[in-house]
Each structure stands twice: as structure tokens, then as C-alpha cells.
Amino acid sequence: KAGVTQTPRYLIKTRGQQVTLSCSPISGHRSVSWYQQTPGQGLQFLFEYFSETQRNKGNFPGRFSGRQFSNSRSEMNVSTLELGDSALYLCASSKSGGARTGELFFGEGSRLTVL
Amino acid sequence: SQQGEEDPQALSIQEGENATMNCSYKTSINNLQWYRQNSGRGLVHLILIRSNEREKHSGRLRVTLDTSKKSSSLLITASRAADTASYFCATDENSGAGSYQLTFGKGTKLSVIP
Numbered sequence: 001k002a003g004v005t006q007t008p009r010y011l012i013k014t015r016g017q018q019v020t021l022s023c024s025p026i027s028g029h030r031s032v033s034w035y036q037q038t039p040g041q042g043l044q045f046l047f048e049y050f051s052e053t054q055r056n057k058g059n060f061p062g063r064f065s066g067r068q069f070s071n072s073r074s075e076m077n078v079s080t081l082e083l084g085d086s087a088l089y090l091c092a093s094s095k096s097g098g099a100r101t102g103e104l105f106f107g108e109g110s111r112l113t114v115l
Numbered sequence: 116s117q118q119g120e121e122d123p124q125a126l127s128i129q130e131g132e133n134a135t136m137n138c139s140y141k142t143s144i145n146n147l148q149w150y151r152q153n154s155g156r157g158l159v160h161l162i163l164i165r166s167n168e169r170e171k172h173s174g175r176l177r178v179t180l181d182t183s184k185k186s187s188s189l190l191i192t193a194s195r196a197a198d199t200a201s202y203f204c205a206t207d208e209n210s211g212a213g214s215y216q217l218t219f220g221k222g223t224k225l226s227v228i229p
Contacts, residue, residue: 090158
């Protein structure tokens with residue numbers, strides 16, 4: 001069974017640009033969550049999607065957005081990039097929502113560097 | 116928000132020794148999970164303990180949960196160099212309107228010296 005796949009693995013952008021990250025969950029998993037990981041703030045919850053609907057949202061500005069497609073694949077977008085957006089962005093999938101029901105399966109992450 | 120807080124932040128031990136990491140959290144929980152992360156990689160789920168459980172084992176891992184003290188501990192016995200990683204606890208935090216998010220602590224960085 002294929003794991004969670006995130007693309008791209010590494011990318012470099014400049015301030016003001018926008019970026020789109022992609023996540024393909026494990027087959028059969030309908031919930032996709034996104035996390036931002038930085039050395040200073042640790043793992044911060046961005047949002048969770050379930051059956052194409054945003055079910056939960058963390059405390060991030062509106063520049064951070066996401067969506068989920070009918071095949072459960074998810075994308076997140078960051079517009080008007082700032083230096084502080086440099087981070088490892090992790091996607092995680094679960095069958096119905098890991099927080100209450102069980103474990104999350106993580107991808108290897110997309111490392112974004114903003115110059 | 117950071118629900119769980121791990122202690123210590125960093126731990127260095129010799130191969131074969133036991134490693135104990137602690138986690139404290141703030142609000143009531145349904146379950147607490149531990150994850151492991153090798154440097155710059157994704158997180159891997161280790162173990163889940165529910166609020167009505169006090170102890171759980173999985174191979175060389177032993178997790179305890181004390182809901183009265185809002186704390187948990189992860190014990191890794193007979194550590195190996197391959198156990199070198201960061202370990203995170205995570206709790207299901209109620210974010211309102213019946214929805215929950217998995218909230219992580221800042222982690223304990225474990226180094227096992229061969």
C-alpha cells in the first residue's frame with residue numbers, strides 16, 4: 001500500500017511569490033491534515049479536509065489556503081510569501097480524522113525556503 | 116497552540132540504556148499519541164493510549180498516562196543507535212463545534228551513542 005506522497009519535496013521561492021504544495025493520501029483515506037514545522041514554533045496545525053470540506057482550521061493568516069479534490073488529493077497554497085513561511089510542510093492522512101479516532105500517516109514533507 | 120510539552124528537550128544516552136521522555140498537556144483529552152521523526156523527515160506513529168488506559172506496551176516501547184496529572188511518559192528500553200530521532204507527543208485538542216485537531220508538543224531530541 002503506497003504511503004502519503006507529497007510534492008515537491010524541496011522548493012525555493014522569493015518573497016511575494018506564491019506556492020502550491022500537493023499531497024496524495026493513502027488510498028481509502030478521506031481526511032487530509034496539513035502542518036507547518038519550524039525550529040521555533042514546532043509543529044503547527046494548518047487545516048484539515050474531509051470529503052472536500054474544510055473541517056478544521058488552525059490559527060494562520062488568510063494567505064494560507066487549501067482544498068481537497070474528489071479523489072481525496074489535497075493542495076495547499078501560500079500567497080505573498082514571507083521569509084517566515086520557510087518551513088517543512090507536512091501532510092497527513094487518516095481514514096476518518098485521526099485526532100479522535102487514531103493515528104495520522106505522514107508524508108515526507110515539502111521543504112520550502114523563501115529568500 | 117501547543118497542547119503538549121515534552122521534557123527533556125534533548126536527551127543523550129549510551130546504546131543499551133533506557134530512555135524516558137515526558138509529556139504534559141493542558142486540557143482534557145480522548146487519547147494521547149506518540150510520534151517519532153527522523154531528521155527532516157515525516158512523522159511516524161508509535162503508539163496511541165486512550166484516556167481510560169494507564170499503560171500500554173509495544174515492543175520496546177512503554178507508555179503511561181496519568182490523566183489526573185495531565186501527563187504521559189514514553190520509555191524506550193534497550194536503546195539502539197537507530198532510535199536516534201525526535202519524539203513528539205500529540206493530543207486531540209477540542210477546537211470547538213465538535214471538531215478536534217491533533218496538537219503536537221515541541222518534542223524531545225534523543226541521541227543514542229553507539
